[in-house]
Amino acid sequence: MQLGLIGLGKMGGNMRERIRRAGHTVVGYDRNPEVSDVASLAELVDKLEAPRTVWVMVPAGAATQSVVDELGDLLSPGDTVVDGGNSRWTDDEKHAEELGAKGIGFVDAGVSGGVWGLKNGYALMVGGDKEHVDRLQPIFEALKPEGPYGYVHAGKVGAGHFSKMVHNGIEYAMMQAYAEGWELLEKVESVDSVREVFRSWQEGTVIRSWLLDLAVNALDEDEHLDKLKGYAEDSGEGRWTVEAAINNAVPLPTITASLFARFASRQDDSPQMKMIAALRNQFGGHAVEAKK
Ligand SMILES: O=C(O)[C@H](O)[C@@H](O)[C@H](O)[C@H](O)COP(=O)(O)O
Numbered sequence: 001m002q003l004g005l006i007g008l009g010k011m012g013g014n015m016r017e018r019i020r021r022a023g024h025t026v027v028g029y030d031r032n033p034e035v036s037d038v039a040s041l042a043e044l045v046d047k048l049e050a051p052r053t054v055w056v057m058v059p060a061g062a063a064t065q066s067v068v069d070e071l072g073d074l075l076s077p078g079d080t081v082v083d084g085g086n087s088r089w090t091d092d093e094k095h096a097e098e099l100g101a102k103g104i105g106f107v108d109a110g111v112s113g114g115v116w117g118l119k120n121g122y123a124l125m126v127g128g129d130k131e132h133v134d135r136l137q138p139i140f141e142a143l144k145p146e147g148p149y150g151y152v153h154a155g156k157v158g159a160g161h162f163s164k165m166v167h168n169g170i171e172y173a174m175m176q177a178y179a180e181g182w183e184l185l186e187k188v189e190s191v192d193s194v195r196e197v198f199r200s201w202q203e204g205t206v207i208r209s210w211l212l213d214l215a216v217n218a219l220d221e222d223e224h225l226d227k228l229k230g231y232a233e234d235s236g237e238g239r240w241t242v243e244a245a246i247n248n249a250v251p252l253p254t255i256t257a258s259l260f261a262r263f264a265s266r267q268d269d270s271p272q273m274k275m276i277a278a279l280r281n282q283f284g285g286h287a288v289e290a291k292k
């Protein structure tokens with residue numbers, strides 16, 4: 001099958017390789033000419049036979065919107081666009097409507113696997129109409145892991161990205177739980193090597209997981225994580241998970257706390273703890289530490 005693939009960064013570049021290894025033809029476009037197969041989106045569209053399928057793998061938000069807009073002008077009725085980025089699910093309905101008005105199909109695909117996807121495959125959570133999703137089956141087969149799972153047609157447009165968003169919310173909470181356990185173990189003198197405790201958990205325990213394996217990898221590289229600053233960014237999906245929970249009145253205390261822990265990591269000196277120190281001092285005369 002032929003596929004146009006837009007965005008050849010860490011994810012898209014490896015996906016092009018995995019799809020090619022499965023015997024398909026991929027025409028890739030990236031703003032960086034060194035990795036791009038064609039010079040423009042128009043050339044990419046020209047190189048594909050109708051009905052075309054074009055997979056968008058660029059950052060969520062404005063970048064994805066601008067590519068979808070351009071594709072809406074370049075593609076023809078009967079073609080299909082797939083958004084495989086970490087887009088907000090509410091953008092999917094908009095994109096499906098905008099493209100649908102021109103007779104172009106739209107599929108949203110949540111893609112998980114990170115930099116390991118080329119080797120292990122990418123887990124895919126897909127949303128869209130069956131006719132559009134079915135057309136993409138050969139590509140989904142090429143990308144997904146080899147086992148029986150790792151792919152789901154989760155529902156209508158938006159369901160793929162909504163599922164991936166919740167996956168990422170769970171990812172935040174699991175990482176936070178391992179991180180908290182690690183910090184506590186590091187604190188006590190009775191444990192000789194936290195790394196070896198983590199390693200022992202990789203087999204037989206209730207909490208074994210790929211994230212745990214990756215934590216052991218990280219500790220093998222830097223046993224006490226001395227080389228890192230305790231600072232974590234977020235790309236949006238944790239926030240959207242919490243927003244969706246509020247909109248649906250679903251309690252998500254753990255995922256919400258793990259998102260807020262990242263915000264706290266970006267503060268060198270906590271403004272709210274200043275207020276707490278000030279109030280303890282006001283009502284109880286408790287000592288405060290002066291800023292140096
Ligand atoms: O399943 C995955 O492969 C990851 O979740 C992937 O999608 C990415 O690493 C996250 O988007 C990072 O998200 P944050 O920047 O929000 O931690």
